[in-house]
Amino acid sequence: MSAPSPIVERFARQYDAVKAGLPGAELGWLADLRERALAGFVAKGLPTPKTEAWKYTNLNALARLPFVAAVAAENGVTAAKLPRLLSAKADSLRLVVVNGRPRPDLSELGKLPSGVTITSLAAAFKSEPALLEGRLGTFGAMPDMPFAALNAALMADGVVLRIGADVSIDRPIELLYLASSAGEPVSYHPRNLIFAEAGSQATIVEHHAGIGDGAYFANGVTHIALESGATLRHYKLESEGAQAFHIANRQVRLARDTTYESFVLANGGRLARDEITVVLDGPGARCRLDGAFMARGRQLIDNTTVIDHAAPNTTSREIYKGVLDDQARGVFQGRIVVRPDAQKADGQQTSRTLLLSPGAEIDTKPQLEIYADDVKCSHGAAVAEIEEEALFYLRSRGIPEPDARQMLVEAFLDDVVDQVACEPVREAFRDVVAGWIGPKGGA
Amino acid sequence: MRVDIMLEIKNLHASADGKHILKGIDLAIEAGEVHAVMGPNGSGKSTLSYVLSGREGYEVTAGSVAFKGRDLLAMTPEERAGEGVFLAFQYPVEIPGVSGTNFLKTALNAIRNYRGLPELDAMQFVKFVRQKTKALGITDEMLKRAVNVGFSGGEKKRNEILQMAVLEPVLAILDETDSGLDIDALRLVADGVNALRSPERSMLVITHYQRLLSYIVPDRVHILANGRIVRSGGKELALELEAKGYAEFVAAA
Numbered sequence: 109m110s111a112p113s114p115i116v117e118r119f120a121r122q123y124d125a126v127k128a129g130l131p132g133a134e135l136g137w138l139a140d141l142r143e144r145a146l147a148g149f150v151a152k153g154l155p156t157p158k159t160e161a162w163k164y165t166n167l168n169a170l171a172r173l174p175f176v177a178a179v180a181a182e183n184g185v186t187a188a189k190l191p192r193l194l195s196a197k198a199d200s201l202r203l204v205v206v207n208g209r210p211r212p213d214l215s216e217l218g219k220l221p222s223g224v225t226i227t228s229l230a231a232a233f234k235s236e237p238a239l240l241e242g243r244l245g246t247f248g249a250m251p252d253m254p255f256a257a258l259n260a261a262l263m264a265d266g267v268v269l270r271i272g273a274d275v276s277i278d279r280p281i282e283l284l285y286l287a288s289s290a291g292e293p294v295s296y297h298p299r300n301l302i303f304a305e306a307g308s309q310a311t312i313v314e315h316h317a318g319i320g321d322g323a324y325f326a327n328g329v330t331h332i333a334l335e336s337g338a339t340l341r342h343y344k345l346e347s348e349g350a351q352a353f354h355i356a357n358r359q360v361r362l363a364r365d366t367t368y369e370s371f372v373l374a375n376g377g378r379l380a381r382d383e384i385t386v387v388l389d390g391p392g393a394r395c396r397l398d399g400a401f402m403a404r405g406r407q408l409i410d411n412t413t414v415i416d417h418a419a420p421n422t423t424s425r426e427i428y429k430g431v432l433d434d435q436a437r438g439v440f441q442g443r444i445v446v447r448p449d450a451q452k453a454d455g456q457q458t459s460r461t462l463l464l465s466p467g468a469e470i471d472t473k474p475q476l477e478i479y480a481d482d483v484k485c486s487h488g489a490a491v492a493e494i495e496e497e498a499l500f501y502l503r504s505r506g507i508p509e510p511d512a513r514q515m516l517v518e519a520f521l522d523d524v525v526d527q528v529a530c531e532p533v534r535e536a537f538r539d540v541v542a543g544w545i546g547p548k549g550g551a
Numbered sequence: 552m553r554v555d556i557m558l559e560i561k562n563l564h565a566s567a568d569g570k571h572i573l574k575g576i577d578l579a580i581e582a583g584e585v586h587a588v589m590g591p592n593g594s595g596k597s598t599l600s601y602v603l604s605g606r607e608g609y610e611v612t613a614g615s616v617a618f619k620g621r622d623l624l625a626m627t628p629e630e631r632a633g634e635g636v637f638l639a640f641q642y643p644v645e646i647p648g649v650s651g652t653n654f655l656k657t658a659l660n661a662i663r664n665y666r667g668l669p670e671l672d673a674m675q676f677v678k679f680v681r682q683k684t685k686a687l688g689i690t691d692e693m694l695k696r697a698v699n700v701g702f703s704g705g706e707k708k709r710n711e712i713l714q715m716a717v718l719e720p721v722l723a724i725l726d727e728t729d730s731g732l733d734i735d736a737l738r739l740v741a742d743g744v745n746a747l748r749s750p751e752r753s754m755l756v757i758t759h760y761q762r763l764l765s766y767i768v769p770d771r772v773h774i775l776a777n778g779r780i781v782r783s784g785g786k787e788l789a790l791e792l793e794a795k796g797y798a799e800f801v802a803a804a
Contacts, residue, residue: 500606501644505658505714506632506665515657519648519697 132233145260198532208296223272289322318349364390403436574778590775633665637720705736741766
């Protein structure tokens with residue numbers, strides 16, 4: 109085996125330097141988990157194109173940067189500088205996380221609805237370690253998820269959100285993850301846990317953005333558990349800074365009769381990878397995983413999902429659409445697994461990509477692994493350019509060509525954004541799409 | 552040149568995919584006139600409509616087309632629309648994700664912009680369109696849906712005529728507007744077209760069958776065969792064609 113690469117050594121040294129001071133360092137099980145995670149990360153190293161799950165997403169640019177740990181004090185973020193995704197009428201509850209650490213001083217949580225609690229992970233290590241033990245995962249044994257293992261070693265803080273049993277909240281809970289980067293490239297590894305207790309209903313909006321133009325590495329892991337009968341709508345906007353590396357890993361477990369709806373809208377970062385694993389673990393569990401991505405320049409946006417039908421009568425729907433311009437690259441890897449006893453599982457997956465330039469490229473890999481015999485599963489992937497026929501139709505009605513192209517791109521993406529059931533989020537996402545496409549009418 | 556000539560096609564030759572399709576068309580339409588071009592399949596009817604509306608993939612190899620005295624072939628499709636050319640498509644295109652209302656409003660304001668008129672705001676637009684939709688039996692629900700997506704053949708054609716009514720062209724080209732329509736839908740569409748006839752507006756009605764011309768009565772009828780106009784006459788020519796069939800005219804070409 110070859111010697112660890114410089115970036116792996118650097119993270120290992122960082123770990124040695126900070127471990128005694130990490131929140132929860134006094135918890136034996138946690139220290140042990142961190143040790144094992146780091147050992148796993150060091151042993152496996154960074155994935156190369158030979159690692160099947162990372163075949164299309166090259167990490168050379170990430171490996172070259174000498175990341176240092178982000179320290180909480182270094183940023184000068186003020187409330188006035190915060191981006192705002194949802195309009196005031198959405199009346200959202202908002203928690204702001206800067207460089208991986210919750211910042212109550214910047215947040216707008218007001219009085220939380222009864223039955224809802226939001227705490228920082230650092231605080232939860234002190235106040236309710238028993239809740240966390242056994243729920244954080246080392247990821248050391250998962251060769252496809254080296255960054256989740258790195259997160260396990262270096263996680264310092266994050267968000268712990270609980271929606272109590274039978275609590276139903278209409279107001280979206282907004283989690284603004286902000287990167288403040290200027291000088292040295294920083295990295296941080298937030299760990300989040302979301303518990304939707306039995307019969308609860310909630311809407312969560314993650315918004316990832318950068319302030320400043322420096323390079324940074326946001327390496328987050330989120331655990332989500334829905335107990336029986338719970339419904340969770342989970343929306344994410346990844347709009348990181350131009351020099352950002354964003355790798356997010358999400359583990360979702362769905363108990364019986366739950367509904368989980370996810371939408372990931374991505375247009376930011378130099379390299380962004382969103383990994384979602386959903387285990388449909390109880391009969392009647394259903395999920396939607398949808399997404400839209402837009403990239404230009406030399407951006408790379410990767411969506412890698414696993415939907416694991418582990419129980420009978422489970423349903424999944426998945427639609428991802430992307431638009432790639434210039435030399436941008438997109439990756440969609442969608443795996444659907446149906447376990448032997450998951451009879452009557454129903455899974456449908458679609459991915460569609462629009463290429464706006466001859467230099468743009470998409471790698472799409474749908475995978476069905478079916479071990480049960482009474483199932484309904486399908487997948488489809490399509491890559492296309494703008495339809496000349498549609499373009500001519502619009503132009504023949506007087507719409508100038510650049511506007512007509514924009515209309516068609518916007519329509520292509522809005523078609524999937526329409527899956528967002530929460531209206532203020534849908535409107536905000538449509539605005540993000542329109543903003544990416546550009547001003548109309550030669551303005 | 553006479554000033555009241557709306558469209559003057561001279562010796563028009565055009566090809567697509569290297570195939571010579573139009574082989575010398577001569578046609579002049581005056582303001583307010585309705586001309587029909589009839590022809591069998593493969594005679595070049597659709598090619599003529601696409602060349603006039605500026606679709607890519609058609610190469611004009613000889614001849615000229617003057618529209619209100621200006622070189623039509625030098626204009627982009629959107630400029631032609633701005634100048635007042637409208638093509639009602641034989642196969643209207645589905646545009647998923649674009650609502651009928653958004654499409655119509657964008658098109659109308661693009662054309663108003665081109666013509667130096669102020670854009671209509673949302674309220675003005677709704678008021679303007681509502682007058683037009685009623686006569687064509689187009690519901691608000693249809694306008695909310697994506698353009699042509701899931702529409703029946705009749706709905707698609709009515710939608711074309713609605714666009715024509717909203718965009719108020721001076722030259723409307725109707726490409727096989729009767730195809731795929733039952734008699735009730737045909738009547739509805741023809742009534743819509745007839746309501747738009749005016750001394751300032753010319754129409755070129757392209758069709759395979761005489762049936763449409765019973766409803767939209769033309770001033771002149773031209774028979775197109777093998778890329779040429781082989782015979783021109785008054786409205787009675789369509790009836791003669793109906794009685795005799797195309798064979799005789801095609802042979803003459």
